[in-house]
Amino acid sequence: MSSQKVAVTDLRSALELLKSIPGQLIETDEPVQPHAELSGVYRYIGAGGTVQRPTRIGPAMIFNHVIGHENAKVVIGLLASRERVGYLLDTTPEKLGCLLKDAVKTPLAPIVIPPEKAVCQEVVYYADDPGFDLRRLIPAPTNTEQDAGPYITMGMCYASDLETGESDVTIHRLCLQSRDELSIWITPGARHIGAFYEKAEAAGKPLPISISIGVDPAIEIGSCFEAPTTPLGYNELSVAGAIRKRPVELVQCLTIEEKAIANAEYVIEGELLPGVRVREDQNTNTGMAMPEFPGYTGPAASIPVIKVKAVTHRRNPIMQTVIGPSEEHVSMAGIPTEASILDMVERAMPGRLLNVYAHPAGGGKYMAVMQFKKTVPSDEGRQRQAALLGFSAFSELKHIILVDEDVDPFDSNDVLWALNTRYQGDIDTVFIPGVRCHPLDPTQSPLYNPLLRDKGVSCKVIFDCTVPFHLKEHFKRSKFKEVDVSRFLPRADGTRKHAT
Template identity: 70%
Template sequence: MKEQIEDLRGALAFIREREGQLIETDTEADPVAEIAGVYRHVGAGGTVIRPTKEGPAMLFRNVKGHPDAKVAIGLLASRKRVGMLLGCEPERLGFLLKDSVKNPIPPIVIPNEKARCQEVVYLAEEEGFDIRKLLPAPTNTPEDAGPYITLGMCYASDPETGESDVTIHRMCLQSKDEISIFLQPGVRHIDYFRQKAEEEGKALPISISIGVDPAIEIASCFEPPTTPLGFDELQIAGAIRKKPVELARCLTIQEKAIANAEYVIEGEILPGVRVREDQNSNTGKAMPEFPGYCGPANKSLPVIKVKAVTTRKNPVMQTCIGPSEEHVSMAGIPTEASILGMVEKAMPGKLLNVYCASSGGGKYIAVMQFKKSVPSDEGRQRQAALLAFSAFAELKHVFLVDEDVDCFDMKDVMWAMTTRFQADIDMIPIPGVQCHPLDPSNGPEYSGHIRARGVACKAIFDCTVPFEQKERFKRADFMEVDTKKWTEFAEPKGLC
């Protein structure tokens, strides 16, 4: 199955054959807020305002103002669907990615004439060039700062070493040939590359590939320490598919792009140039972010000067809703893999699984399923939680559960918290540590105990049973039966 999918079109074709996984519509849809408004009800899920639900992906084939383009949304907005697309049971996705990090396959460069992303070429120097007309980039809400690229694979290289990195960033179309890019300080490698170039007064070449194999989208969301500076995450995507990701050299800059992408934007991050993110809307808001709130517009962001846009024929724009289950899949599954790998090194065989839950947007919450086998294991579950916190500053809450609790079922997790947890002894607050700036409660205006935005409090919720009391907390046993005898081929009948 893994070899069958190598690009976005292959992924869409794959789920088209699976019942209930894709809705295609020819009804005209406006990319300005309407597409997101529709998908909120159909399948967004995540931390999106209710009512919403987890559902199929959608392909809009009639996009207002863009007669030759389509928009795909929600491809990864279901853990079950991600499992289908990566050829893995949903509960084992963290393990798949953990193993892929250990067995990387580097990308390769193919000749330009074989690069499907360059079937059509638009140069910025040509008259009438306007990225806002070329890209059907949606806005999530009417208050967004502008059209956003939400699933663009940004690819850039260290100006000194040439080592490359791929990541996803918040990018807003600002003018006919300018895009603002939000680079969270100290987190993303591309910002490190940008700073290096800017110190020398040089622009940083960057390509933005949109509409790619979902394995690339998942792999691109790994973070340090699992993928340290100099580690190209495309190697992880190669390991998932067991074949190298194909790159092509850009036409107008000294950089590479994903060869079978639907769109590629070629540009440069300009040194010393900044722009106010909402200069065109003046709403004070950027776009809905993964915690479920609209992120504030940044007053000063770096600018990408676009040199060219290349596309496949009849391209498909891929997008997502910021707080949707799609973000949970992309951010959460790599974090699960990283926690599994880290704890396994410290205490082999103890951490059975990890789930970065939807309610935390894939970043704020981790449920860790821990097995205590001997009396000396007591307390090690909390050590495992500290390991997760030490590496991932964005984690806010860790829930620890026993092996008889389904860590992917938050109802079961809450059951464990209700019957196996006492707040005065089982909640461990860790104040004054680096958290995530997009959490609106992580600020001095929320509490006088918070010294600076993002320097807030984490907490461990130990919902595991004390080892010596495991027998007392044994769940009720039921007879193991094969239900097919009673449930298959049964004809409906009346009650009487």
């Protein structure tokens, strides 16, 4: 039975749940500029992640008065703490990876509902209307003053293979370029929709695509799985269905042959154009795109274009956004990473990998802490095999830190303690050079290391901070007496519990 005070089915019910939990959501009526100011404020409130210091983990935030968009609100930081994601997915923060691992194994396919039941189409704007302007309809902010333009950072992009009909949902950075055009960044070789687009473009055909903004957070988390855990043709909306134990509801779009998430706050309908590329910063000439998860603002690129056909939204819509390098990205990318590693290692060596933490310092992608338990002498060495499987489960991982069962993988101080007392650099470091990783890491470039053959190629590293099995008796932590602490702490009424 669910322990949630409010059943979460969409963004609005997610916000209602957070309102019922102290310290998880705040609102402001203070007018805010969407250009840089909104993100600049939230940096101090709760961004966390790899955002420039000072920052912190804090509540989600609703801006009720966004200048230039008087009829819309903007929410940021919905997933910007692991504790809050636990509330939203109805589990504990430590079990999120296991929850998603199980959800991938028990997918529940989405269903299509009639248009009259789809709240995302309560208000409709067509692009062929003379007054249509995407930039006025969508209150998309910029993260910094150098951004290429306003970005949609939490858009669930949904498209299908034109030949097979297989569908998928992923998140991409989308820059508002004109009244009816968006640019879209697709990481080379890493996204299912990228494969659909390559196929359509080779055939000279546009690819219909819908972008749903402001949805159930289970959809946002589930959409971030990648191959091999969810191979081409696996619809990640099925993960959200499994988490909620009810199918995600879709609706047929009004202007394209594609579907959208029926209870989204906003839906953009459009087509990915074949053979068309646009300079991402064509309107600002900053040379920059937007801050990405490693904490750096990358250069603007020449990328594909979406021609918008329509925008629909709920009455009094709520725009959802994210700061690129924030803890929110760590949640969306990192928890599926944990699930993927747990699943692959469990299949290879059951019972040995206890937990995984995709650390915020790696943006949820570059670094994982793996908690491994050795129970017999022959387990020695298997911890490094598990790390190799971790790299296979999620190809963008760069560093893996292995720790024993008595080390809390979610406590950075405990992990660093293991690094300092259970690790020797010359014998406990494993280098794996020349492996494909991720192009947004500025060190993964021949400019940084001439030995690298291409941008996005890296030296992956295993830091083995586990105690050799035959020495485990020599590395026992100091054991403290178990006590009932509540006897010594004041209650809400100022009294203390008395021993009986």
